[in-house]
Amino acid sequence: xxxxxxxxxxxxxxxxxxxxxxxxxxxxxxxxxxxxxxxxxxxxxxxxxxxxxxxxxxxxxxxxxxxxxxxxxxxxxxxxxxxxxxxxxxxxxxxxxxxxxxxxxxxxxxxxxxxxxxxxxxxxxxxxxxxxxxxxxxxxxxxxxxxxxxxxxxxxxxxxxxxxxxxxxxxxxxxxxxxxxxxxxxxxxxxxxxxxxxxxxxxxxxxxxxxxxxxxxxxxxxxxxxxxxxxxxxxxxxxxxxxxxxxxxxxxxxxxxxxxxxxxxxxxxxxxxxxxxxxxxxxxxxxxxxxxxxxxxxxxxxxxxxxxxxxxxxxxxxxxxxxxxxxxxxxxxxxxxxxxxxxxxxxxxxxxxxxxxxxxxxxxxxxxxxxxxxxxxxxxxxxxxxxxxxxxxxxxxxxxxxxxxxxxxxxxxxxxxxxxxxxxxxxxxxxxxxxxxxxxxxxxxxxxxxxxxxxxxxxxxxxxxxxxxxxxxxxxxxxxxxxxxx
Amino acid sequence: xxxxxxxxxxxxxxxxxxxxxxxxxxxxxxxxxxx
Numbered sequence: 001x002x003x004x005x006x007x008x009x010x011x012x013x014x015x016x017x018x019x020x021x022x023x024x025x026x027x028x029x030x031x032x033x034x035x036x037x038x039x040x041x042x043x044x045x046x047x048x049x050x051x052x053x054x055x056x057x058x059x060x061x062x063x064x065x066x067x068x069x070x071x072x073x074x075x076x077x078x079x080x081x082x083x084x085x086x087x088x089x090x091x092x093x094x095x096x097x098x099x100x101x102x103x104x105x106x107x108x109x110x111x112x113x114x115x116x117x118x119x120x121x122x123x124x125x126x127x128x129x130x131x132x133x134x135x136x137x138x139x140x141x142x143x144x145x146x147x148x149x150x151x152x153x154x155x156x157x158x159x160x161x162x163x164x165x166x167x168x169x170x171x172x173x174x175x176x177x178x179x180x181x182x183x184x185x186x187x188x189x190x191x192x193x194x195x196x197x198x199x200x201x202x203x204x205x206x207x208x209x210x211x212x213x214x215x216x217x218x219x220x221x222x223x224x225x226x227x228x229x230x231x232x233x234x235x236x237x238x239x240x241x242x243x244x245x246x247x248x249x250x251x252x253x254x255x256x257x258x259x260x261x262x263x264x265x266x267x268x269x270x271x272x273x274x275x276x277x278x279x280x281x282x283x284x285x286x287x288x289x290x291x292x293x294x295x296x297x298x299x300x301x302x303x304x305x306x307x308x309x310x311x312x313x314x315x316x317x318x319x320x321x322x323x324x325x326x327x328x329x330x331x332x333x334x335x336x337x338x339x340x341x342x343x344x345x346x347x348x349x350x351x352x353x354x355x356x357x358x359x360x361x362x363x364x365x366x367x368x369x370x371x372x373x374x375x376x377x378x379x380x381x382x383x384x385x386x387x388x389x390x391x392x393x394x395x396x397x398x399x400x401x402x403x404x405x406x407x408x409x410x411x412x413x414x415x416x417x418x419x420x421x422x423x424x425x426x427x428x429x430x431x432x433x434x435x436x437x438x439x440x441x442x443x444x445x446x447x448x449x450x451x452x453x454x455x456x457x458x459x460x461x462x463x464x465x466x467x468x469x470x471x472x473x474x475x476x477x478x479x480x481x482x483x484x485x486x
Numbered sequence: 487x488x489x490x491x492x493x494x495x496x497x498x499x500x501x502x503x504x505x506x507x508x509x510x511x512x513x514x515x516x517x518x519x520x521x
Contacts, residue, residue, distance in 0.1 A: 069492070283499075
């Protein structure tokens with residue numbers, strides 16, 4: 001019973017934040033970017049909580065439980081990506097987007113290049129956002145449905161309705177303020193759980209040496225970062241395949257907009273430190289949950305390795321605290337999907353409606369439209385999720401790759417290379433998008449390497465080649481680029 | 487042997503935190519040439 005009360009309380013806190021944030025959202029900039037008024041802690045934790053989905057507390061501990069420490073390459077990839085974003089992109093994006101008065105990523109890209117290439121850039125951006133975020137959001141709702149239904153003895157459909165309704169309600173009411181503040185609470189909850197749980201497990205197993213012996217009983221390679229693999233399997237499948245997650249970071253709009261929302265650009269350096277410490281604690285803590293789990297329960301101790309965190313929480317914590325730990329799993333999913341719904345809403349209202357249909361739309365109308373569209377996206381995602389419980393992480397990987405190739409190279413080049421032209425940017429985005437879709441759907445290619453790697457590289461190449469072929473950008477564009485550096 | 491093999495599991499997080507602290511210090515007000 002106390003399990004249900006803890007979870008109920010957690011949901012109540014989220015909705016309350018939505019209600020409070022409702023009073024703060026007076027314009028579209030408030031609703032999709034919190035009026036650029038957030039502090040370093042909120043931005044730092046919100047960026048990471050939005051980034052880390054259910055994979056952090058379900059997938060990653062499960063992979064460590066089943067395969068040992070060799071999954072560390074994925075954690076390294078994610079941390080490298082986090083570090084790259086904060087040090088190379090965040091400050092420039094914050095300054096440049098404010099200079100151009102851009103409140104979304106498609107908006108930024110179109111304004112950055114302007115000219116005739118602006119419209120194709122906006123249309124390709126919209127295509128990337130709509131296709132891949134729809135997949136991503138549906139996958140997250142499925143994950144939420146699965147997690148909540150297994151833990152709280154509900155049907156899958158009841159669980160989807162409960163979790164989706166809460167997410168839609170607070171996002172619709174409070175927009176970016178609500179999403180960022182709930183992310184802060186959810187991010188702290190996630191990290192506390194994955195740090196405390198392995199410490200308790202370590203003590204109960206009798207210290208480091210005894211824990212290592214217990215883990216090794218599950219397999220001789222459990223503590224080897226090579227996982228006992230060699231040659232192609234080691235270097236391409238394990239190391240490059242997992243490090244490639246890093247390439248995805250520059251292209252995730254639901255993470256990137258966090259940098260644009262910070263109050264003062266100078267605060268970004270503090271935020272980057274908080275964010276890197278958070279991600280290190282979260283990723284290595286989550287892997288330790290899996291390792292401690294296999295040490296305590298044995299390799300055959302779980303029918304589904306992804307439930308390792310729930311099982312350990314129920315083993316070590318009293319009911320109410322286990323409820324909080326399980327809420328952290330829902331938090332990991334909810335803090336990602338709310339940010340993604342908001343990106344899709346901003347794409348529909350700002351990038352499509354206000355830019356292509358009704359430029360004169362007042363803020364009051366845009367705000368009503370945003371809330372209606374948030375609700376519509378949520379309902380649509382529930383419908384898409386309704387008849388299928390499978391394929392969660394496969395969808396996530398496809399969507400991550402699509403966003404990475406569509407936005408990553410063009411954002412890096414638009415922020416760091418003044419010679420990038422509008423047509424170079426449009427060509428790069430189109431090449432990235434098409435490569436991901438084709439590579440993913442041709443079995444011979446898909447089996448070779450994750451589509452993200454070739455798509456990212458080809459997109460980068462297309463930007464450079466087409467930019468050189470289409471002449472230098474105009475003086476006004478170069479001047480704006482220079483001003484963004486100041 | 488068992489704990490030694492964990493070296494490559496433990497080093498990356500320490501490296502990343504050290505790098506983040508170094509970045510924080512290096513980009514501090516005293517080192518900001520933009521003034």
